[in-house]
Amino acid sequence: MTDHLWLHFARQSPGVSPPIITRGEGVTIFDDAGKSYLDGLSALFTVQVGHGRAELAQAAARQAETLAFFPLWGYATPPAIELSERLARYAPGDLNRVFFTSGGTEAVETAWKVAKQFFKLTGKPGKHKVISRAVAYHGTTQGALAITGLPKYKAPFEPVTPGGFRVPNTNFYRAPEPFDADAKAFGRWAADRIAEAIEFEGPDTVAAVFLEPVQNAGGSIPPPPGYFERVREICDHYDVLLVSDEVICAFGRIGSMFACTDFGYVPDMITCAKGMTSGYSPLGAMIASERLFEPFYGTDTMFAHGYTFGGHPVSTAVALANLDIFEREGLNDRVRQQSPALRATLEKLYDLPIVGDVRGEGYFFGIELVKDKSSKQTFDADEKRALLGRVSAGLFEAGLYCRTDDRGDSVIQLAPPLISGQAEFDTIEAIVRGVLTQESGAIA
The missing domain is CATH 3.90.1150.10 (Aspartate Aminotransferase, domain 1)
Structure with missing residues (x-):
């Protein structure tokens, strides 16, 4: 029955059908x-x-009847405009610029490319490396896979995009001595490993740090007290961008529209997807600060990057209806x-x-x-x-x-x-x- 279907992240064997x-x-x-x-x-x-939720299906149908598809390649559509304004309103600080993608991996890929080009445009062309945490998952494209801290996921596809480096994660249950009895001290130790990695690689080569508010892989690993406050200080000191990868954690999963708000930090970029539409239609986004958008605005410079279905009219219409449910309920x-x-x-x-x-x-x-x-x-x-x-x-x-x-x-x-x-x-x-x-x- 499923002989022609190639499943994602699944072992498949003859005669064995997956649950349907x-x-x-x-x-x-x-x-x-x-x-x-x-x-x-x-x-x-x-x-x-x-x-x-019938109203989400109905929102998709209404939009498809009006305008089923048009790309954002030099054009705009009403639901994409409205959703970008709404996301900017939810996001902290001056994260006001929304680049739509089809999903989370594409959002991560976009953020790294923004970081690389931003530093090239602002006189620091050597800054291209990224730091993430051990056992962290950030996606499966060649760039996002380089940020992912799971060696077995990368091994079949190596060499992946160069430039990804790892630091310890924040699993307090597995904290090393003498930090296993003091969560705040462990958080400071874990954050300082980021500064150590930046110094080791060279501050003039590191562009960004990618962190989930609560790390997914390894089992829902929350940040210790003071961790993100210290990470923000480190990124500011070395002029390294802080990317909050909220593909899972955004849209209420932790308790706010964006989980960085729950933990009291303002990143330079947010990557998000999944809960934006509650899965009723595929959609992701990279949300950037005004500082990052400035070199691309009012100049001849183009961000030569995009996706056919990024910001799809049906998906953005569904997202708006989904967020209406969030607010109403x-x-x-x-x-x-x-x-x-x-x-x-x-x-x-x-x-x-x-x-x-x-x-x-x-x-x-x-x-x-x-x-x-x-x-x-x-x-x-x-x-x-x-x-x-x-x-x-x-x-x-x-x-x-x-x-x-x-x-x-x-x-x-x-x-x-x-x-x-x-x-x-x-x-x-x-x-x-x-x-x-x-x-x-x-x-x-």
Whole structure:
């Protein structure tokens, strides 16, 4: 049945058919046999307002009837204009210039190219390198892949675009001594590794630092107190651009339209996608400060970059309708109010010997699984692969769609739609508990 479909990030074998999802309604998805599952991942950190919102489909249809497509290559369309104004209003500081893409990877690719050309135009042509964190995912195109801190994702495609360098991430559960008892000191240490990397590579060669507000790969890793304040100081000192990669974290996932606001920093660029349309149509964006846009404005200089479907009229119309739902239903306030309850519900799982850490922010959490709780011993590669395979299958069979992540240590990731509440939290906890109780018995 699926013989001609090449799946993304999936191993495929003859005679093995993947689950086929046919319908969504609210926080629930259904397969082709009619079985229902709680969507504990918002499809892919994307369906913020839930499935089956007729008004978003209707917004797409209305726009398609009026103007189905026209590119932004030297032209503009009304929904792209309106959405750019709205995003600029939501963004912090003077991040007022919106470059639309088709998705998140393209937004990251765009940001790096902006950084390179900006410094060429402002008399610092050697600044082209980027720094990101270990185990961080920033996309799959050759440029974005160079920023991604996951060696196994790059190995099949090397050599990738040169210029990407890594620093430690902010997983406090795995903090080295003597910082494992003081989150603020650990945050300062982790931020200072960025300054160290800039010095080592040469400040005249480093263009940008790419950081997610809460790092996805490795399991929903939040920033320690003071981390981003120190990173901002470092970037300002070395004239390095700070890019807040919010492809996952924007649009209410952490509690504000842009998560940099939640953590009190103003970046030079924001990359975003996913929740902008709640996945009802593909769309991404790079949002830049006035400082970065200035060399491209009122001159003969062109940013020679673009995408056919970037800022697609249907997608931008859907995004506007999606953001109307955010405002009408107060979804950001809902996340801020309900997040402590989600955390507390998941933390009940600490009584299981396999659960080492529960971490995250907003509606974006990870549960790290360990072999030995007292020593925080993790699983070796073979054990991890087998464990997460069983856990993933068990959770799905029990009626929960979420994600197991092996890109760092062993993690279950949870990011329910923003319309979820205590009933959904309890269901998630009960299903995860049932599956992990079996695994705890197996490793005891």
